[in-house]
Amino acid sequence: MSQSIEVLNLRTQRDFQYVLKMETQMKGLKAKFRQIEDDRKTLMTKHFQELKEKMDELLPLIPVLEQYKTDAKLITQFKEEIRNLSAVLTGIQEEIGAYDYEELHQRVLSLETRLRDCMKKLTCGKLMKITGPITVKTSGTRFGAWMTDPLASEKNNRVWYMDSYTNNKIVREYKSIADFVSGAESRTYNLPFKWAGTNHVVYNGSLYFNKYQSNIIIKYSFDMGRVLAQRSLEYAGFHNVYPYTWGGFSDIDLMADEIGLWAVYATNQNAGNIVISQLNQDTLEVMKSWSTGYPKRSAGESFMICGTLYVTNSHLTGAKVYYSYSTKTSTYEYTDIPFHNQYFHISMLDYNARDRALYAWNNGHQVLFNVTLFHIIKTEDDT
Numbered sequence: 001m002s003q004s005i006e007v008l009n010l011r012t013q014r015d016f017q018y019v020l021k022m023e024t025q026m027k028g029l030k031a032k033f034r035q036i037e038d039d040r041k042t043l044m045t046k047h048f049q050e051l052k053e054k055m056d057e058l059l060p061l062i063p064v065l066e067q068y069k070t071d072a073k074l075i076t077q078f079k080e081e082i083r084n085l086s087a088v089l090t091g092i093q094e095e096i097g098a099y100d101y102e103e104l105h106q107r108v109l110s111l112e113t114r115l116r117d118c119m120k121k122l123t124c125g126k127l128m129k130i131t132g133p134i135t136v137k138t139s140g141t142r143f144g145a146w147m148t149d150p151l152a153s154e155k156n157n158r159v160w161y162m163d164s165y166t167n168n169k170i171v172r173e174y175k176s177i178a179d180f181v182s183g184a185e186s187r188t189y190n191l192p193f194k195w196a197g198t199n200h201v202v203y204n205g206s207l208y209f210n211k212y213q214s215n216i217i218i219k220y221s222f223d224m225g226r227v228l229a230q231r232s233l234e235y236a237g238f239h240n241v242y243p244y245t246w247g248g249f250s251d252i253d254l255m256a257d258e259i260g261l262w263a264v265y266a267t268n269q270n271a272g273n274i275v276i277s278q279l280n281q282d283t284l285e286v287m288k289s290w291s292t293g294y295p296k297r298s299a300g301e302s303f304m305i306c307g308t309l310y311v312t313n314s315h316l317t318g319a320k321v322y323y324s325y326s327t328k329t330s331t332y333e334y335t336d337i338p339f340h341n342q343y344f345h346i347s348m349l350d351y352n353a354r355d356r357a358l359y360a361w362n363n364g365h366q367v368l369f370n371v372t373l374f375h376i377i378k379t380e381d382d383t
Contacts, residue, residue, distance in 0.1 A: 124306030125373030130339035133367035137181050143347040144361045145198040150354040165248040169194045198348040199253035210252040217284050231284035235267040242266035242296040246315040257304040258353045266296035292325045301349035315346045
């Protein structure tokens with residue numbers, strides 16, 4: 001803009017010289033008219049010719065004057081824009097001067113701490129709404145599982161990826177969601193046993209999965225690279241005896257929430273209906289069980305939030321959370337919470353308490369659903 005103004009200024013000075021010249025000629029014309037008025041008869045012919053010549057000289061100045069007016073207006077606009085820009089730059093400079101990087105960083109950390117303190121005051125809540133999904137990645141077969149550890153530290157955002165529901169024992173690890181999306185593996189684990197289904201869970205640094213063709217639950221430590229515990233889940237159906245609606249050896253579903261580690265399955269003793277068992281995370285011993293009246297084979301998927309099991313009515317389009325069972329009150333209710341099954345076939349749906357989100361495997365797409373919970377706010381007086 002400064003260069004443009006300089007050019008326009010030079011043009012304006014040039015045009016200004018034309019204007020001065022024209023002013024002189026105008027004064028001369030005024031004097032000629034007076035002479036004509038005084039002696040119009042004797043000098044008419046001579047002065048008329050001179051007048052015509054002067055007018056011919058003035059005609060080229062008309063477009064010059066028009067251009068001068070335009071340039072003057074443009075210069076005014078440029079000056080106004082420069083004033084506005086200077087004000088903005090001054091404001092930015094004042095902001096930068098007021099807060100250095102370290103101070104801004106501390107303010108962000110303080111805000112983050114306050115937000116986390118606020119989140120801690122939110123006790124367990126009731127599921128009200130599911131929104132999304134957000135597609136994180138498209139990879140693998142139609143069936144699989146991906147997850148993060150709900151008990152991991154804030155700086156630990158590792159992702160584990162287990163493709164297919166059978167005939168596989170390779171777990172892929174990524175240091176972050178970003179690495180997962182880009183495909184930058186940090187490590188792979190070759191499990192000692194093949195898994196069954198897609199309903200595994202990572203909890204407190206260990207992978208819990210159902211051993212293929214059995215009702216045995218395996219606890220495998222990623223850090224130690226070995227099995228820490230294994231236990232048979234008594235009476236639990238396996239190998240497509242009581243799977244979810246989509247099959248895939250999904251008889252035993254392992255999951256975690258704010259309360260702890262859970263197993264969801266069905267037994268002949270409960271007529272094929274869903275049984276919920278709370279597990280000891282170290283020994284895999286069943287601490288307590290609840291028998292529901294919902295047929296396992298009629299459930300699309302299920303997940304636990306705050307000790308309540310939520311069951312979907314299908315794994316296909318139009319699926320919704322249709323049934324819930326509270327282990328706190330040992331009561332159930334029918335619900336109607338729809339969610340968008342974007343890729344038409346869900347083979348894994350698990351809640352992560354740290355992220356407060358549902359991780360899903362949707363027909364070869366790894367997606368996230370946001371959940372809205374009805375919370376009770378804890379106060380300082382609560383015990």
